[in-house]
Amino acid sequence: MALIRDLTEHATRRELVYRHVLAVGDLAIWDNRCTMHRGRRYEGKRYPRDMRRVTLEDVLPTLEQPV
Numbered sequence: 001m002a003l004i005r006d007l008t009e010h011a012t013r014r015e016l017v018y019r020h021v022l023a024v025g026d027l028a029i030w031d032n033r034c035t036m037h038r039g040r041r042y043e044g045k046r047y048p049r050d051m052r053r054v055t056l057e058d059v060l061p062t063l064e065q066p067v
Contacts, residue, residue, distance in 0.1 A: 011036055
């Protein structure tokens, strides 16, 4: 648990965090395998948005691929 806490504290340092303010026409994409992300409060009834999930398939699981 201490390792997870240390890694989380490192990854969420201010200089490593990107915060996006959505605007009309924006497209946001991230890779869940190597990204920590969270949603914030959003007025969905006032500002509807279209969210879709895509899962890609590769030849091998991520951890088995050569570096």
